[in-house]
Amino acid sequence: MPLYEHVMIARQDLSNAQAEGLVEHFSTVLADNGGKVVDSEYWGVKTMAYKINKNRKGHYAFLKTDAPSDAVQEMERLMRLHDDVMRVLTIKVKEHDEGPSIQMQKKDERDNRRERRDR
Template identity: 85%
Template sequence: MALYEHVMIARQDLSNAQAEALNEHFGAVLADNGGTVVDTEYWGVKTMAYKINKNRKGHYSYLRTDAPSDAVQEMERLMRLHDDVMRVLTIKVDAHDEGPSVQMQKRDEREGRRERR
C-alpha cells in the first residue's frame, strides 16, 4: 500500500465537532476499502487567500493514510461530492514525517512565546 497525505477544507459554518466528524467519516471510508488512517490533525478555522464558494474561512484538516490507490480514489470522490467539503488536496509521499505537521509546530511555537508588554 502507498502512503498519502490529504488536506481538506470544510465550510466555515460547521462546528468544530462536525468538522472533526468529517475526518472520522472519511477515515471509515478508507478503512472499508482496505486502507488505514495513520494520523489526523485538525488545524482549525483559517482565513483563505481568496473566496471559495463565497467563503473567506474554512476548517482545515490533515490526514496521513496508508491505503491502496482504489481506496484513496473512492475517498476523494466522496469528498468532492460532499456538500461541506470545499477543497481537497492529496499527495503521495515516500514516508510519513514523525511528529506533528508544520502547521501544528507553528502553533506550538506561538504558544511557547512569552507575553509582550
C-alpha cells in the same frame, strides 16, 4: 501500500465537532476499502487567500494515510461530492514525517531558519 497525505477544507459555518466528524467519516470510508489512517490533525478555522464558494474561512484537516490507490480514489470522490467539503488536496509521499505537521508546531520550534547576512 502507498503512503498519502490529504488536506481537506470544509465550510466555515460548521461547528468544530461537525468538522472533526467529517474526518472520522472519511477515515471509515478509507478503512472500508482496505486502507488505514496513520494520523489525523484538525488545524482549526483558518482564513483562506481567496474566496471559495463565497467563504473567506474554512475548517482545515490533515490526514496521513496508508491505503491502496482505489481506496484513496473512492475517498476523494466522496469528498468532492460532499456539500460541506470545499477543497481536497492529496499528495503521495515516500514516508510520513514523525511528530506533528508544520501547522501544529509552535512558531519557536519551526523558526530555525538561518539569519540573513549582509550582502
